[in-house]
Amino acid sequence: MDEDGTHFLLEAGGQTIRLLRLAGVPPDIPLAALVPLDPDGFDRAEAIYRLLRALLGRTVPEDRRLTPQQKRRQRFMLQATDGRMNGATYREIASVIYGVDRVASEPWKTSALRDATTALVKDGLAMIAGGYRTLLRHRRRP
Incomplete structure (x- = not known):
C-alpha cells in the first residue's frame, strides 16, 4: 500500500x-x-x-498471434543478439543456433547461415529498440 x-x-x-x-x-x-x-x-x-x-478462474485461451515458427525465430533473434552483445562472433552464434556440423559444412564467407545469423542479430536489435511492440498488436488493415 x-x-x-x-x-x-x-x-x-x-x-x-x-x-x-x-x-x-x-x-x-x-x-x-x-x-x-x-x-x-x-x-x-x-x-x-x-x-x-x-x-474469474476461467480458462484463458492461448494467444495465437504468433505461429510456432515465428516464436522460434523470435527466440533465435534474442539469443543471437544476446550472444553478439556479449562478444560472440557471428560464426559462434550460428554454431549455437544451427549446430557446429551444419556451420562447418560450407565456407563461412559465402554461407547462407552467415547471412541468416546477421539478419537475426539485426532484427533482434530492432526488437530491443522497440519493435517488440508489434508482437503485441493485432494486424491492422490499411
Whole structure:
C-alpha cells in the first residue's frame, strides 16, 4: 500500500500481473479498467478480456498471434543478439543456433547461415529498440 493505493499481484497462466486499487476506493467496489480509445484499443480490450477470465478462474485461451515458427525465430533473434552483445562472433552464434556440423559444412564467407545469423542479430536489435511492440498488436488493415 502506498499513496497510489493498494497493490496486488495476480498469478495467472505462469505470469504475474500487477493490479492496483486506487486510494480512497472501498474494497467492496469491483476493480475497473480504463481503456484509451486509440488504435491500440482493440489490443487492450482483448488483454482485459483475458485478465477478466483469469480473475474469474476461467480458462484463458492461448494467444495465437504468433505461429510456432515465428516464436522460434523470435527466440533465435534474442539469443543471437544476446550472444553478439556479449562478444560472440557471428560464426559462434550460428554454431549455437544451427549446430557446429551444419556451420562447418560450407565456407563461412559465402554461407547462407552467415547471412541468416546477421539478419537475426539485426532484427533482434530492432526488437530491443522497440519493435517488440508489434508482437503485441493485432494486424491492422490499411
